[in-house]
Amino acid sequence: MTIVLVRHGETDWNAERRLQGWAPTPLSERGREQATRAGEHLAARYAFDRVIASDLRRTRETAERIQQAGVEPEPTFEQRWRERDFGVYQGLTYETMFEEYPAFSVGQSGESALAATPERGESLLDLRERVLAGFDALAGDDTVLVVTHGGPLYAVCSHVLETDYATVLDEHSQDNCAVNECRSTADGFELVRRNDTSYRNST
Secondary structure, three states, X not given: OEEEEEXXXXXXXXXXXXXXXXXXXXXXXXXXXXXXXXXHHHHHHOOOOEEEEEOOHHXXXXXXXXXXXXXXXXXXXXXXXXXXXXXXXXXXXXXXXXXXXHHHOHHHHOOHHHXXXXXXXXXXXXXXXXXXXXXXXOOOOOEEEEEEOHHHHHHHHHHHHXXXXXXXXXXXXXXXXXXXXXXXXXXXXXXXXXXXXXXXXXX
């Protein structure tokens, strides 16, 4: 089994470094171009049995552009693959969030930040629980594409790499339309591609 996970294309809020959470932010022009380029790459390299995407606007738009570029079948949309719900902090810049509310910063507060829950939002542990439930539900398909967000990708990478969740959050990165590939092994999964955007340099 192969599971390919792709982050959505860039939005204006990404460029402004704002916490998007569940906001209905559309792709920017650059993000639309990224999604089309990712779709061309994926269509040339994989034959997918199933395509799943977060149901938020930016992932819907990314999945639709990927499909238009030649990836089949038609995507289905699931809430489990949404970004973290930042609650009342949605829309703040990362700088403001972590300077004024360091309890939510893994880099500053360590493991305790994983359980910190924004008002009307969810903790990082809550996010990981629902995302890994979605990941486990993929079992049985041959090759699956998941279009999602940075937060869910950190949760999956930590799980597959068997690496401390806080360390992955603090030290890893996921670029817009980066490709991650997990392949099944006798013991679970191995991560054979992580945060890969090298396809953009190919002709």
